[in-house]
Every structure is written in structure tokens, then in C-alpha cells.
Amino acid sequence: MRKGRITRISGNMVTVSFDSPVMQNEVAYIQHRNERLKSEIIRVRGTLAEMQVYEDTRGLKVGEEVEFTGDLLSVELGPGMLGQIFDGLQNPLPDLAAQCGYFLKRGIYMEALSGSDEWEFTPIAKAGDRVRAGDKIGFVKEKMFRHYCMVPFSWEGFFEVVSVEKPGKFTKNQAIAHLKDEKGNVRPVSLCQRWPVKIPIRAYKEKLKPTEPLVTKMRLIDSLFPVARGGTYCIPGPFGAGKTVLQQLISKHADADVVVIAACGERAGEVVETIKTFPTLVDPRTGHPLSDRTVIICNTSSMPVAARESSVYTAVTIAEYYRQMGLHVLLLADSTSRWAQAMREMSGRLEEIPGEEAFPAYLESHIASFYERAGLVSLYDGTLGSVTIGGAVSPAGGNFEEPVTQATLKVVGAFHGLSRNRSDARRYPAIDPLISWSKYRSFIDQAQKERGQWLLRKGNDVAQMMKVVGEEGTSLADYSDYLKSEFFDFVYLQQNAFDPVDEATPKERQAYVFSFIDRIIQSDFSFTSKDEALHFFQQLRQLFRGWNSSPWQSEEFERTEAEIRALLAERIKAG
């Protein structure tokens, strides 16, 4: 065992002197009395290694011993992750609670996947097959999925299947097959494997361009600023503007097979909500509880900062793993700024030359390579799998010019910018349609979508102008465009997260209502006065509110639609 000794302790950074070779990003354990504290080498200079400690460093002393492990920080991948809640280092939090009670005791590391759970295995590969990393050997049933057992991603080259077990029950470490490499060495394969989190899993044929929309059931997003399967997007916004509520809504309603939630350096309470409610919410797509398709990585703000830095990597590695099974995975990270700040804290302790706002110079490249791990891939057997990444960004002072937002905007495919003005006026979701964009295609008819966006810009221009010339200086035509744009905003863009129907709008309904509104947008109502126009749109808005909260194609839905049509017909006749 290679060892070192502590020479310096500053916050969660410890310097260690060593005399045998060490490796960058190697995991090491500090021996403190009967505790072993996990840490990672982040810089080596001469005979000194600087390590970030994944734990509170209180009580540590100069001279204490450190053991190097030779491993990079890794996670265990196998059945049993769905429905689980892990910390940033993949310790299962419920198991920690069972052992330690209310508090997270430092230095306790538990097996990520249960060693005693048995899984019903069904073979796919046969003796004699030629396979490589990522190929399917068999599967077990995990919740509603076929969880494929694959040739470990770290194995290089081709292998010959020597034997595969017959159907039966296996624990994660039992061999389900034996493979022979090109040199003739025979190695066992089990249900689980390890993978270093900071390295992308690349066991696929090719990466494809994301084209299919990933339906979130948020109208503003799907219709105007869509997300694609295998794409990336970000949600920057000042505090309280609604990033987390939006992420939570999407985690519930998005049309994905698996959702990985990375609660990174934000409030514990928000994760508690997800943890406690998901098991009781049924996913209409599958009829299973939402928790069955969800993995939570929870490293909230008062948990150790270094583990916060790792938590996003742990999350994306788990997402990539399920993608390898041909599933569509959505990774939601809230908030990537806390991950960036964790990098900043370590960089500061390393006394690196600071960049803008003291963030390290490599901030941009780290952000870019994180989002690069998203993608739509074609696996070796031709099936498609994807990882879509949506990251909340918490810009200091709500200013989008800051480094994390700017670095993120350079690499993502869609931008959902939240504005303080909209959230103050309770216009939720507070995504500002005038600044947001998406490079992906919406399922809404292109011409309709463009009219909608044109109207929003026009409405805003008129509103700005009215501030200068007043209502009296505004033409009736401009004023009614302004009212139309407000109407579009109120009844379509805004969505009531606390109304059981309005909170999620399926694709068909969005398309239907959007073209309904498009006709209103194109109508000339020939108003005779501004008051008349205002009054008309107030009435229309009230009816639409009721429409939005009535179930799709229900009797109430039909009735309200008829009323709306009547009001419109009456108006057109009058005009």
C-alpha cells in the first residue's frame, strides 16, 4: 500500500507528502483515529500532493497517514439504482440513515448497490458469440425495464463468450457469464461493473444529431423553445424566479424513460419533496410510481463541497449507463452554478490564478465537456439511446453576463432564461419569451409558431411605446396587438403549476390549442374603442382560464370551447 503524510490542512484541502508515485485524480483515504476519510488528488507538485477531502476536515492533524488506492473516483453500475437516493459519491442515503440516524456521519461509506438482493437473470448471448464492451449478455428485470447486463465498458477489444448462466437468481457480484479475451484469458462478468465518473462512457457506434422533441408538457418550452432528445438546455434565472419548480415539473412530466436528478448544492428541502412525493405519484405513461423511473443524486448545500463537485459526474455517468440499454434518459441538474462554485472554492485553495469572478480558467472547458456527455447515440446493435441534459444556472446577482451562464450558453442547444419581472408579476413559468431560444424543432407548425413569436415581440414594442406616448398616443390597431399578445401570454405561455390539469399539457392538446389561438391572433376584431377591446380580451381570458383547467376532451372542455367559440362569433359579427 502506497502511503503519505499530511503536511497542511486548509478548509477541505489537505496537502500530503509522499515518496512513491501517485496519480492525478487518484482516490486516497486519510486515516484519522478510527475514521477513514475519502479524498481525491487534484494537484501534484514535487513530493507534495494536494487533495480535496470529501468530508469535514475538523480534528485532522499534520502528520496523519494517507493511503493511496490507485483508483479514480468511480461508481458502481448495475441493477438497483432506479428509485434510489444517493449522495454525490453514490452512498445510498436511506441506508446511511438506517445506520447513523438523523445526521450524515463522516467517513461512513456504504455499498451503492445491495450485495444481497437477488435478480432474476435471463441470458441473451450464447457460448461462442463474439462480443465487445457494451454488448448485451442478458437482462434482469428492474422495475418496468429490461435492465441489460453488458460487457464491462472498460474492457478493450473483442471477446468470445465461453459460457452464460442459465436463467436463475443472481446477486450483483455473482458471475453470469465468462468471456475469453484475444490472448486467451477467461474473465467473469457479473451484473455490475465500476466506471470512473469523470470519463464519458463511449460503448456505442456513433453519436447522432438530436431531432425528436423531448416533450416536457410545459407549453412555453415545447411550443416555442423545445428540447430535443439527446440535446441540452439551460435554465438561468435569479433566485426565486422558478428554476427548481420548473425542473421539478419537468422531472414529473417529461416524456423520458429514466430521469436522473442531480440536486447539486441547493436546498435539502426541495429534494425531500421529490423523495417523499414521487413514490405516491403514478406516471400515466407506465402506470408505475414516478420513483420507479427516477434516480436521485443528492448533494445539497450543507453537504461537503468536494462531493458536490463530483455529484454531477456521478449523475451523468448513471444517465449514460441507462442510455447504454437503449433508454431515453433525462438528466436534470440543479444547480450547475453550485458545481462551478465548488470548482472555484478548490481553485482558490490551490491558489490558482483566478479568472473572472475568481472562477478558474478551466471553467468553460469543464462546463463544455459536461454538456458534451449528452447525446443521441446509436448502440452497436442499432438501437437508439439518449441522454438529455437540462441544467439550472444561478447567476450571481441575476446577471446573465456572469461566467457560468456565458460558458453554458456557448454549448447548449436551448436557453430558457427566467426573468425577475415575470416572476414578480407571477407570470409562471417565468421563462422570458423575448430572450429565450432553441436550436431544436418544435412540433408546432412553423408558421403558427413564428406568428406567435412575432406577436410577443410586437406586444412588447407597443408596451414600451405606450410608456413613452401613453395609451392615448397608441393606435387602436397597435393596442389590440398588445392585448392579443397579453392574451397569448396569459392563457398559453403561463401555466399554473398548482392546477392538476394545467400543470402538464400533452403534445396533442398543445397543438390543438395553439392553432385555435393562432386563429384568434389572425382575426381582425374591428374594435371601435380601446375599452371595448380590453373588455373583450378580459372575457376571453377568463373563459380560457377555465378551459385550461378542464381535462383534455372532457365534457367540460367541450362546453367551454363552445362558449369561447360563441363569444368569438358574436364579436366577429359585431365588428
Add this chain to the structure above:
Amino acid sequence: MQKYYSNITQIVGDVITVEAENVGNMELAQVITRRGTSLAQVIRLDGRKVFLQVFSGSRGISTGDKVRFLGHPMRIPTGELLLGRIFNGSGSPLDGGPALDENLVEVGGPPVNPVKRIIPEKMIRTGIPMIDIFNSLVESQKLPVFSIAGEPYNELLARIAIQAEVDIIILGGMGLKYDDYLFFKETLEEQGALSRSIVFMHTAADPIVECLLVPDISLAVAENFALAGERVLVLLTDMSNFCDALKVISITMEQIPSNRGYPGDLYSQLASRYEKAVDFDAAGSITILAATTMPGDDVTHPIPDNTGYITEGQFYLKNGVIEPFGSLSRLKQQVNGKTREDHRTIMDTMIQLFAEYRETLEKQAMGFEMSAWDRKLLKYGNLFEKKMMSLEVNIPLEKALDLGWEILHECFSPEETGIKRSMIEAYWPGTHEG
């Protein structure tokens, strides 16, 4: 027999460096000077060099003074005996009572395992409509009052504390003016709440390092009570002084500042305190109300900005009232769906209309002609400010909701409010009783 070290090699700010061995990170020490003995805490170790943050400040420390390490981190006595007592930032009595050393617990202990938390669901009623209707306060919430210096934030904190149904009140004062300290003490006394209160006081005249300790000690004591099943309310005023103390220490330690001199870990520092707010599964709770004064009324200043990202909302106190814009309770939806059916409707509608009223005010200020709709909004806004926003108002939630409907009824026709019809039919004054 503990060893004394006497080679102090550096004194910078309130941090001294002494050469010593076998010292633990964050360990406590005593610095013995001619002026007396002060506690100090290890904040960095580098070979034999031990960096100590001296609680009473470094003034008067000489390089020949002695340091003795105590072998343990900061601890604080807890339990019933503390009730009714007043201490300073290092935990020494200020009220002439005996020093305590029972049930010592470590300060700044580990975080709660998120799976052992429960979803908060008990509303704390304050009788203030701007809170009860628009931004309901919930047990275990962490919530600061944002304001500029001079606003009555301490009065607001005291008023909520007295009205809240909690078992224990802990007041952590940081850089408090002596008058404010007396105000809290008298208010608690008058309301008969002092006997269930504990005060940790750091005044503007006290050493800056002690200011840093106040949140940790207050919360360690609170946590101990909460684990025993008590519902504890912690008042921290003013957290901006705490942040400024952090800034001073980090500059002394030559850390690279990230924004306007504040350290890059300001967020994590604040979070490790505020996240102590908790509703324990099968035990008590901690609610934290804090005061955060905003330099220059600028909410983007690093202190309110980082705070706002951590806390579960904020009450924005301006010109003596709680502003609807800029105020937020992130936990309101945990409770306002279970109060009365019309609660959320009133909340959303009145705020949206108030936003329109504010726009009309701008138009009016520009000298534009007021339309019929503008005049309605003006009437509405005035009523809202007088009957809802004023902190003089003290009525239960249900009365406040009724009042909301009356105000809407007085100013608008039903469809002008945008409220959906089923709600109008049930609540619009005059609709149901015929």
C-alpha cells in the same frame, strides 16, 4: 498536563500563528495574555504553523504570550438550564448568572441526512395579511427579512416570534445595537416569553470573531432542543454583519475574493447555517428568521444575493411595509392549498392586479391620461395598500381572504379579475347570498 506554546510568530488581523505540534484542525485553544485569557480556534495548519482565530481579537497580544490547546473543537452547553439566559458570542453569561458546562455539544455539527427530513406542512400564522395570504410562513422555514438599515425589521421579527406558536425562541444577535438588544429583551419580557427564550448576544462593540460564532452556537443549541421534540424558532439579526465578519477573516487569510471582497465560499458558509432549519422525522423542528440588511437597497449585492439563493424566500421590507414584489415564500404552496379553497386564487389575482396598478402609477407619473381601467386600478391599488399592506393590520387569514374579495368587488367586475367562473360563483360578494 497540557503543554503551553509560546512562540507566536505572526499576528495579522485577528489571526495569530503559533508553532505547535499535534494540533487538530478547528481545535480550540486558550491565548493567555496580560489582559486575560481568550479562546481561539484553529483555522489552518501548515507544518508546525498553527493559525488561530482569536475570539476576543488580537489587540494587545504579544509574541511572548502563551497558547494552550484544549484538544476539542468548540462546544456549547445545552438544555433546559439555558432557558431565560443571556450569553455572549463565545457562550459566556452576560446576565450575571452562573456559567454552564452541562450537556456540551459540538458546534457546527454534521448536516442532516435529507431522507430524515419531512415535508414541512404547518403554517405559522402571523396575523399579517402580506405574509399569511401572499407568502405564508411555514414551520421549519428559513427566511430572512431583506431591508435597508433603519427599516423596522427587528420589530417585525419580534412580532412574528411572539405570535408564532413555538416552544422555544433563540435570539442570535450579531453586531446588534444595544438599544435593539434592549428592545428584544423588553418585548420578550412583556409578552412573558423570556422564560422560554435564550439569547446569544454580540453587539457592535464586541470583537468581530465572536460575531462569527453566534449563528453556530444558536443553531447548535436549537438543534439539541429540536432533537428532543421541541419546536424552536431562531432569530438571527443581522446576518449581514456575519457576512462582513467572514469577509474580514478571509481577507486576513489572504483568500482570493470572488465578488466585492467577499470570499468565494460565502454561499457554502451561509448554507451550512441556514440549512440547519429542519423538520425532523419524529422529532421537533427549527425555523430560522433572519434579518439581512442590504447595502444600498441592492438585492444583487453578494450578501442578499447569496442569501436569497439559499433561503426559502424572503420578506422584502421597504418603507415600513412588506413589498409584494421581491417578497417570496417558497414553502407557501405546502400550506396554502389546505387553508381555504380560495386562498391561491386571491393570492394570484390580487398580486397580478397589483402589478398592473404599479404600471398605471408609472403612467400617471408620466402625466398620461388615465383610462377607465386605469382609474379602477388606481382605486384598487390604494385600497390594497391601505387595507392589506399596512403592518398595522392584524387579522386572521380567513378575515383577510374575505377582505380580499371585498376589495376586488369594490373595484372590478368579476371578469375583469380574470378569476375563473367556478370561483366567482362561490365567493364573489353578493353572488351566493343572492
